[in-house]
Amino acid sequence: MLGRLKQLIGKLYVIALMAYAIWFGYFIYPLIFAHGGHEEAAQHSISTDLKMPGALTAEEKALHKIRAEQKATETTDLGYVVLKEQYVKGHFHHIGMTVETDETNVCIKCHGAVPHNKAKTIRAFLNMHAFYIACETCHINTMAKPAQAPWTFRWYDKKTGQVVANPPALVSPDLEKYGNYGTKIAPGTQADNGTFRFINGEEERVFLERYLKTKDAMDSTEQARMKRVMHNKVSEKPLLCEDCHNMEKSYLPFAELGYPPRRIDRLENTAVVGMINKYRDFYLPRFFELHGEQSQTPARK
Amino acid sequence: MGKSYIKRHVVMLLSALLLCGTGTASAEDELDCLLCHKYRGLSRIDENGKFRLFYINEVIFKEGPHVRIKCADCHQDIKKIPHDPAKKVECTTECHLIEPSGQKNFSHKPVADLLAKSVHGKLDAEGKPKKDQQDYPGCKDCHEEPLYRPLSFFKGKSSGVSERGLARCQTCHRTGDFAESFYKHVTSRLRKMRDPKEIVGICAKCHGDKEFQQRHKLDDVVTSYKETYHYKALLFGSQETPDCTDCHVVKGEGVHFIESKKSPTAASNKKNIPTTCRTSECHEKAGEKLAGYQVHVTYDKDKYPLQHYMLVFFTWLTAGVLYFFLTLIFLELLRRLFPHYSFVKSPDDDRHSAG
Amino acid sequence: MAMPKYKKICERNGKRYFFRFSLHQRLQHVVVFTTVITLSLTGFPLKYHDKAWAEPLINFMGGINVAPVLHHIAGSILLGLFVYHTIYWIYLFYTRRVLPLKREGRLTLGNVGREFLNQPMIPNKKDFHDLIDMFKYLLYFTNRPPRYERMSWKEKFDYYAPYWGIPVLGPAGFILWWRDEFTHFLPGIVLNALYIMHTDEALLAALFIFFVHWYNVHYAPEKFPLGTVFITGYLSEDDMIHEHYAEYVKVMTEQGLQDEIKSQHH
Missing domain, CATH: 1.20.5 (Single alpha-helices involved in coiled-coils or other helix-helix interfaces)
Structure with missing residues (x-):
């Protein structure tokens, strides 16, 4: 019995050695034949990334070139992914801070994480807000006055989509990350039994993913119908800057969300509100009318 | 005319009002640019589909020489906030800093002039634009925001600021951060301002590109360089072996003056190579025959x-x-x-x- | 060239062990393997600098400022050993083979050459036949494994690999190390040639040692996990039968143990 077992182990060892010999042959091949750094030779061939059927227009080519450059370091979708990058090509100033990207928000699955581009003067600000505030926080379809919003607000984890505690970086100046908390504020409802549910929660995510998988099989009317349903909670016309940045009653409960008095003061009083008030340009209602083309600031007339 | 005149005045008035209102602006940041630009998410996708990030990392920014100038010194078209899309920065403009060795405003123009007459200049000897203009570098193609790499010399040499050394400067130079800033400036200049690995990466951006090599009929000098001990030692943290600029910059000139090996004054010209290799601190004691060593070996059957x-x-x-x-x-x-x-x-x- | 002070067969716990290597030879082997391992660990991170393991390994070996120094030291020792070994070999050959010939008055070039070719480490016709026999055996054309003498062709290959490798690698490394001095009279392109010789031959040597040689002496099923002959200098009876059957029969017969010779099995 013992002898047989010993024999079996011996055979297994021989088989293992044979596998090792084959692996070794495979392992040494590049060591022998790829001399030095020759493996790196394939770098930087950007134009080879254009694998589209037919001839491309100049714009398509330019766009593909940009995408290819970005793809060298990332894999997923345009706009969304780029934020992951610590180094942006042609960016003079150092970024030096990696970011947590939102993996769960349903809106950015289609609209991207850098969605605002219409209002020339404030689009970057809006994208900056979108970095730590979920789209549906401001783009909410509500008849109620913002100050009496029926929602409660919570931070969610950008990776899991689950409710998390208020980010400690808000309170401690040492930890300050200027919006890069790995979390976002989103509206939700609190049931009587105390359970909290985000307006765009797990159910909505499943709905969207199913839609994205099947939409190519639908005709355009069907797609439009689905989109209408998906967007019934949100509104293209968002809340205004002053709905939060005002001295009386903010739409977002900053204190509840963990902002210390020092920061609330900056958000509701001096710095930001001052800027909004002093520049008519900053008034949000105008930007959809203007489509970012020209400014109708009274001061410029 | 009249419209822009009024506009400018309103802008100036509003800027002044804002400054009074906030009172948080630092000397370097009169418009309080960082009020917004410190936010990591400040960004957009531009008309060409290109991602633009407007974030400034204040901590890193303060580690470089540009901390002593105002944002608006470079971004001269921005006079108010919020502002229109900013124009590209022209590095050769004079900034408001007075160059300490003279009484003139500082400018990077001499560097641009040097680059223009080097092999990397956009115009040929007769002043005509060279072929493939897009391949000739501008400042930002090689330069990001510069950062100091100070050296401590107090009893031995290491990276960083020598507090004891600095304390000696501060005996006389007490105001502001003058002493520290100059300490960092001078000690950073005592070695390379950038890590040699970074320099190799910068040259490789173009010289490592296959299509670029074909356009200009150049060998793959990056791969061949990377097979030398020169590069491998750098890669593992040595600062002693040469990067591209050490061997290719014309002797006695600034690093922006690199010439084609065909030029009789080029560092890589056949008759100058012995001098280039045997420069002080390198192969000082080597024989002249060292120049016969081929650095950029491609293993091409005909060439090598x-x-x-x-x-x-x-x-x-x-x-x-x-x-x-x-x-x-x-x-x-x-x-x-x-x-x-x-x-x-x-x-x-x-x-x-x-x- | 075994010295008489070693018993051909020694018995321990009822088992027979056969003499293979003297202490002097084993010590030389210790020097070889310590220096070769050091040279590999400090050299290959540079050759394969773009691999993920390169940087941690060179840092483990003391970083880019220390590892090359270790490399130079180990290389110098190995090169020194090579010179020593060669002189030692020539000395032994002279005192044991050439001097007796001289005493007998038969000192001709032909006789010295014949003596040289009869040395156990010199490849001979039997090695060639053994090689063919081995392939016959491995490809199932016969069930009789080759019967190796004191040194099998594999061991001779193992021996001549460094004997070719060190002269290729060592002086090349030495000149590259002292390039500034050598280029006063050597053309620079010689350095290019030496560089290729040094790194490519090193790859061959290392891959050979760490796979083929280690298989023969450590990984092989009957040896695993560690063949001990490089420590003790003696080989067990089973291994002796397996690897050096001809030598086994010869030694047993010499020692008057012909009745106890076991059959060759596999």
Whole structure:
């Protein structure tokens, strides 16, 4: 019995050695034949990334070139992914801070994480807000006055989509990350039994993913119908800057969300509100009318 | 005319009002640019689909020489916030800093002039634009925001600011951060402002690109350089072996003056190579024949026949020996796995295999 | 060239062990393997600098400022050993083979050459036949494994691999190390050639040692996990039968143990 077992182990060892010999042959091949750094030779061939059927227009080519450059370091979708990058090509100033990207928000699955581009003067600000505030926080379809919003607000984890505690970086100046908390504020409802549910929660995510998988099989009317349903909670016309940045009653409960008095003061009083008030340009209602083309600031007339 | 005149005045008035209102602006940041630009998400996708990030990392920014100038010194078109899309920064404009050695405003123009007459300049000797203009670099193609790399010399040498050394400066230079800033400036200049690995990466941006090499009929100098000990030592943290600029910058000139090896003054010109290699701190004591060493070997059959055939010989010797023995070992293991099988059974063999 | 002070067969716990290597030879082997391992660990991170393991390994070996120094030291020792070994070999050959010939008055070039070719480490016709026999055996054309003498062709290959490798690698490394001095009289392109010789031959040597040689002496099923002959200098009876059957029969007969000779099995 013992002898047989010993024999079996011996055979297994021989088989293992044979596998090792084959692996070794495979392992040494590049060591022998790829001399030095020759493996790196394939770098930087950007134009080879254009694998589209037919001839491309100049714009398509330019766009593909940009995408290819970005793809060298990332894999997923345009706009969304780029934020992951610590180094942006042609960016003079150092970024030096990696970011947590939102993996769960349903809106950015289609609209991207850098969605605002219409209002020339404030689009970057809006994208900056979108970095730590979920789209549906401001783009909410509500008849109620913002100050009496029926929602409660919570931070969610950008990776899991689950409710998390208020980010400690808000309170401690040492930890300050200027919006890069790995979390976002989103509206939700609190049931009587105390359970909290985000307006765009797990159910909505499943709905969207199913839609994205099947939409190519639908005709355009069907797609439009689905989109209408998906967007019934949100509104293209968002809340205004002053709905939060005002001295009386903010739409977002900053204190509840963990902002210390020092920061609330900056958000509701001096710095930001001052800027909004002093520049008519900053008034949000105008930007959809203007489509970012020209400014109708009274001061410029 | 009239419209813009009024506009400018309103803008100035509003800027003044804002400054009074916030009162948080630093000396470097009169418009309080960081009020918004400190946010990591400040960004947009531009008309060409290109991602633009407007974030400024204040902590890193303060580690470089530009901390002493105002944002608006470079971004001169921005006079108010919020502002229209900013224009590209022109590095050769004079900034408001007075150059300490004279009474003139500081500018990077001499650097641009030097670059223009080097092999990297956009115009040829007759002043006509060279072919493939897009391949000739501007400032930002090679430069990001510069950062100080101070050196401490107080009893031995290491990276960083020597507090004791600095304290001596501050005995007299007490105001502001003058002493620290100059300390960092001077000690950073005592070595390379940038890590040599970074320099190699910058040159490789273009010189490592296959299509670029074909357009300009250049060898793959990046890959060949990376096979030298010069690069490998840098890669593992040495600061002593040469990067691209150490061997290619014309002797006695600033780093922006690199010439084609055809130019008689070029550092890589055949008759200058002995001097280039034997510069002080490098192969100072080497024989003149060291210049015959080929740095950028591509193993091309026609250009580098010796290296090519040696490589072929050693490759096949190695492959031959190893795969022969590998096969042998594999067969031996197979024989151990199935010991009793045989094509021929002679009586003599049977006697032995019985054991 | 075994010295008489070693018993051909020694018995321990009822088992027979056969003499293979003297202490002097084993010590030389210790020097070889310590220096070769050091040279590999400090050299290959540079050759394969773009591999993920390169940087951690060179840092483990003391970083880019220390590892090359270790490399130079180990290389110098190995090169020194090579010179020593060669002189030692020539000395032994002279005192044991050439001097007796001289005493007998038969000192001709032909006789010295014949003596040289009879040395156990010199490849001979039997090695060639053994090689063919081995392939016959491995490909199942016979069930009789080759019967090796004191040194099998594999061991001779193992021996001549460094004997070719060190002269290729060592002086090349030495000149590259002292390039500034050598280029006063050597053309620079010689350095290019030496560089290829040094790194490519090193690859061959290392891959050979760490796979083929280690298989033969450590990984092989009956040896695993560690063949001990490089420590003790003696080989067990089973291994002796397996690897050096001809030598086994010869030694047993010499010692008057012909009745106890076991059959060759596999």
